[in-house]
Amino acid sequence: MEKIVNIIKKVKVSDIETLIGAQILFYAYTQGIWLNKSELDMLVHIATFGYNKDTSLKEIVEKKIFKSEQTVRNIRGKLTKQGFLVETKKKHFVINPEITIHNKGNILYEFKMLKL
Secondary structure (H helix, E strand, O other): OOOOOOOOOOOOOOOHHHHHHHHHHHHHHHOOOOOOHHHHHHHHHHHHHOEEOOOHHHHHHHOOOOOOHHHHHHHHHHHHHOOOEEEEEOOEEEEOHHHOOOOOOOOOOOOOOOOO
16 A cells, blocks of 8 residues: 655635635636636635626726626626526626635635545
8 A cells, every 4th residue: 555645735825815716726626627817816806795786897897807897797607607606686696605615714724635
């Protein structure tokens, strides 16, 4: 039987957005889904502030995540089909609760992977 190698990496982050992004990226990677930086930034924004039909399109464009409101709508549709977003009521979206994103308080994010 081969010896199991234990690799420990510790990273201290100063902002919650980095931690949220790491949680989303880990989920995406384990599901075999690839996200570009803008898609990840949009998901982090939605996890932090929510998505509401009246303000979110403009906020995401103002933060220069995407250049136009139409692009935000298109990517919102793509992320919904991929299972990252769930529509709670008409044009109101949240991160899929199955992803379990933690974004409040002090958080120690620890995950373990084992390849046998």
